[in-house]
Amino acid sequence: MSADQILQYLLSGITTGSVYAVVGIGFNIIYSSTGIINFAQGEFLMLGGMISVSLAPHMPLAAAIAIAVVATGLVGVALQLVFISWLKNPAILRVIIITIGLSILVREASLHIWDEKVRALPFWTGSETSSLAVLGAHISPQVLWVLAASALMVGALTLFFRFTITGRAMRACASNATAARLCGIRTSTLVTLSFFIAAAMGALAGCAVSPLTQTQYDMGTSLAVKGFTCAVLGGLGNVTAAVAAGLLVGVLEAASISILPLAYKDVVALAIMLAILFFRPEGLFGGRRAALAGVR
Amino acid sequence: MKRYLPVLALAVLAIGVQLAVTALKAEYLLTQLTMSAYYTMVTLGLCLLMGYAGQVSLGHAGFFAIGGYTTAVLSTAGTAAIGFAPWLSLPAGVAASAVIALVIGLPVLKLRGHYLAMATLAFGFIVSRVILGTSLLGQADGISDVPAVRLFAGLALTGRRSLRVQNYYLAWALVALGLLLAVNLLGSRVGRALRAIHGNEEAAAAMGVDVGRYKLAVFVLSAVYAGVGGACLVHFNGGIGPGEAGVMKSVRYVALVAAGGMGSPAGTVAVSAALTFLSLRGAFGLYDDAVFGALLVAIMLFAPEGLFGLVPARRRK
Numbered sequence: 001m002s003a004d005q006i007l008q009y010l011l012s013g014i015t016t017g018s019v020y021a022v023v024g025i026g027f028n029i030i031y032s033s034t035g036i037i038n039f040a041q042g043e044f045l046m047l048g049g050m051i052s053v054s055l056a057p058h059m060p061l062a063a064a065i066a067i068a069v070v071a072t073g074l075v076g077v078a079l080q081l082v083f084i085s086w087l088k089n090p091a092i093l094r095v096i097i098i099t100i101g102l103s104i105l106v107r108e109a110s111l112h113i114w115d116e117k118v119r120a121l122p123f124w125t126g127s128e129t130s131s132l133a134v135l136g137a138h139i140s141p142q143v144l145w146v147l148a149a150s151a152l153m154v155g156a157l158t159l160f161f162r163f164t165i166t167g168r169a170m171r172a173c174a175s176n177a178t179a180a181r182l183c184g185i186r187t188s189t190l191v192t193l194s195f196f197i198a199a200a201m202g203a204l205a206g207c208a209v210s211p212l213t214q215t216q217y218d219m220g221t222s223l224a225v226k227g228f229t230c231a232v233l234g235g236l237g238n239v240t241a242a243v244a245a246g247l248l249v250g251v252l253e254a255a256s257i258s259i260l261p262l263a264y265k266d267v268v269a270l271a272i273m274l275a276i277l278f279f280r281p282e283g284l285f286g287g288r289r290a291a292l293a294g295v296r
Numbered sequence: 297m298k299r300y301l302p303v304l305a306l307a308v309l310a311i312g313v314q315l316a317v318t319a320l321k322a323e324y325l326l327t328q329l330t331m332s333a334y335y336t337m338v339t340l341g342l343c344l345l346m347g348y349a350g351q352v353s354l355g356h357a358g359f360f361a362i363g364g365y366t367t368a369v370l371s372t373a374g375t376a377a378i379g380f381a382p383w384l385s386l387p388a389g390v391a392a393s394a395v396i397a398l399v400i401g402l403p404v405l406k407l408r409g410h411y412l413a414m415a416t417l418a419f420g421f422i423v424s425r426v427i428l429g430t431s432l433l434g435q436a437d438g439i440s441d442v443p444a445v446r447l448f449a450g451l452a453l454t455g456r457r458s459l460r461v462q463n464y465y466l467a468w469a470l471v472a473l474g475l476l477l478a479v480n481l482l483g484s485r486v487g488r489a490l491r492a493i494h495g496n497e498e499a500a501a502a503m504g505v506d507v508g509r510y511k512l513a514v515f516v517l518s519a520v521y522a523g524v525g526g527a528c529l530v531h532f533n534g535g536i537g538p539g540e541a542g543v544m545k546s547v548r549y550v551a552l553v554a555a556g557g558m559g560s561p562a563g564t565v566a567v568s569a570a571l572t573f574l575s576l577r578g579a580f581g582l583y584d585d586a587v588f589g590a591l592l593v594a595i596m597l598f599a600p601e602g603l604f605g606l607v608p609a610r611r612r613k
Contacts, residue, residue: 037414083593094600096410104589108585266421278404
């Protein structure tokens, strides 16, 4: 393998990896505020892509994306309010099955709204033929957009959690919901907000990758599984560690293409996840707490 | 004796349906009824795992597919090369499911809750991707022209029209046998141990129940049920496609178990047979998957004990 090729794999790995990271962060945000793993997380990327693709012919691209992000966020809020908020201390198995059912409903609804055709958003700048030369490798400008969007979201989220009252309240809620309530924090509102943030972030990532990887109604499940891989790899509940984990999974997956048949690409990420779950369930960077929640 | 009532009811119902269908000259319905029996084998096994051991599996379509594909490969490509008795491919398929369940189960069952759900989902995903990527398994086309398996006394596992009634009874006899095994198992020491695990793992362990071993045993047993269903259906249908391993299929099995009542093998058989039959007849049309998704959400929100859980709850009031 030449140096150029390695660079090419690295770049494509980082691109897909940053999308997985965003999905993983979505899992983490909802998990840390509710203890729920939302199996419908991948569907948010699909919804974001689909809505923006439908709106794009009628308005400027930026407006279409903004509407798609907000609309998907509201779908997340609706799912939480209608299906999850009123359950009191539900068993884990019950919530898992509910979110899986919701993911199917969202997917089937999209199938009936948009049919099973593969769609793509136009490139944000340039076209599919334009490319930038980076250290000898050729990349689409859209790759930079994906990376920028992911970096922006991670940065904004970090600032939000660290410096705003609401963000700090969410962290308090995650670390001890009862204590947070005693301090006068409305935990139920924050839970709803966490669904909005997770869904909206997913939608933006879905819009950013749509020109590169296309959008299809059934893309959610594999994204959810890979996003979850990143979440556990980084340590469940550890928001920023999912970024490093996402990039790692993306690069490994891209590298696998040069060794294994293309059809096995998806298997790599999943095998990583299984290995991590078996040998280091607290994640590569996580503490023991996350591990204790799931394994004993 | 009360314990065997469901098995008896199943036998009576199976005979009744066959007689009714024949009397109405609608014997074509027996084909889908036979198929739904084999799918019901999967849900019956999953019911033991979910309802009694309290472990979720989102990868059971994987075990169904492993059973089915193993016997399909052996009986199409394998026999000429290996030259063994053709019917042996059936137990080989079931054994493959069991062995893989054992290997996967050892590490996977140490996980709980979300982790277990995701790990089994990932397992199902891997099986379906491997099928799609392997030319021996026919990739996206699947395997067709799987021959009939000749059993005893002129009986054969086949979709041939002349043997439709026999195959219907063969399939439902297998389900009845599975149900019998399940109720016997649950009424025994093993059943009590499983219920204890479901209630509280630590408490069960403290009472001397070997939690890990029981969980693994039920996991393998449920994979055997799925493997039997898959292996038999392949010969009945004469082929298998990658869709059988899909994640949506696994979720569907979970939905059927949830609707039938996780603690009720009889309820699971009833709901699973009825809904699978309707789905195979195309009763849900384009909304097939949506129906199962909606069922899953509705049951879990309003009747986590399953459809039949609703009845006694009302009586108690």
